[in-house]
Amino acid sequence: MLVYRLQGTLDNEELAAQLWEAGATGLEERAGHVRAYFDERTELDAALAGGEWLEEESRDWQAEWKRDLKPVTAGRITVVPSWLLSVVPPGQLPLIIEPGMAFGTGHHATTRLATEALGTLPLEGRRVLDVGTGSGVLAIAASLLGAAETLGLDIDPVTIPVARENAELNGFGDRAGVQRNPRTGGTLTFQEGTLDGEEEAGRYDVLVANLYAELHDLLAADYRAVLAPGGPLVLTGILLDKLPLVRVALEREGFVDVQEQHEGEWALVTARA
Ligand code: SAM
Structure with missing residues (x-):
């Protein structure tokens, strides 16, 4: 394992940014020193001079995997594991x-695209x-961006406690199963389940779903039913070659203003009810 060790702390955002830019795969702070992990020895510019390269034996695979995680910037939001909080710009x-x-560390293109798209919508006071x-x-992102009421649904029961724990890490306190954004007071609820046609019509102002094209096709009528008129729809998890399926489904259900964004093999589609 190759480490570049130099004096400083991760509070020094400029230093951290320079190390990421130089190709570091992870940063860590220990006893007044920043340790930057690299895959190979790199020519560093003058601002990073004064440190030393160390070849270290790596044994702690769990810790290494953690170090390799970089923060992910998606519009106004930066997704980070707790140990990298100090490097958020x-x-x-x-x-x-x-x-x-549970899926959703922010590193997948679809999560990033959806988080970015949420950041462009006026979510203050919305459901x-x-x-x-x-x-x-994505539910936590919506709440951080000002939503008044957010519900996260998942058919996989394993995800619900994980999502709640993540909300807790972001300061959301819990009262009677409903978590609250400590800054805005907006509610955040996670529930096992899916859209089943039983929901109150027009209940939500915004709907986001990172699933896959075939499911969007199946659920499109339910999306339309639960969205208030004009409500933005943000869909991702769609492989480029499956886009026609989603386009046809949205047209069939009367969605308008359909727009697409691509990243690699993935697409994000937005529309209005
Ligand atoms: N929202 C997260 C993100 O954007 O990173 C996770 C998206 S992950 C690709 C898809 C999630 O949808 C999985 O947790 C899966 O269990 C859940 N899922 C699959 N089919 C579903 C359905 N019909 N209704 C609700 N959730 C479903």
Whole structure:
């Protein structure tokens, strides 16, 4: 394991940014020194001079895996594991996700695209539904962005306690099963289940779902039913070659203003009810 060790702390955001830029795969602070992990020895610019390269034997695979995680910036939000909170740039909203059993650390293109898309919507005071919440990342993002009421649904029961724990890490306190955003007072609820046609019509102002194209096709009528008129719909998890399925489903259900964004093999589709 290759480490570049130099004096300083991770409170020094400029130093951290320079090390990421130089190709560090992870940063750590120990006893007044920053340790930057690299895959190979790199020519560092003058601002990073004065440190030393160390070849260390690596034994702690769990810790190494953790170090390899970088913060993910998605619009106004930076998703980080708790041990990297100090490297979130000023002005960004930190969203802590502990990598665990549920999908959604922010590293997948679809999560990033959806988080970014949420950041462009006026969510203050809105009711948001996140279908397929996984780690809770998109529901927590919506609440941090000002939503008044957010519900995260997932058919996989394993995800619900994980999502609640992630909300807790972000300061959401719990009262009678309902968590609250400590800054805005907005409520955040995670529930096992899916859209089953039983929901109150027009209940939500915004719906986000990172599932897959075939499911969006199946659920499109329910999306339309639960969204208030004009409500934005944000769908991802869609492979590019499956886009036509989603386009046809949205047209069939009367969604308008359908727009697409691509990243690699993935697409995000937005529309209005
Ligand atoms: N929202 C997170 C994100 O954006 O990173 C996680 C998305 S992950 C790709 C999809 C999640 O949807 C999984 O946790 C899975 O259990 C859940 N899921 C799959 N089918 C579902 C359905 N019909 N209704 C609700 N959730 C579903």
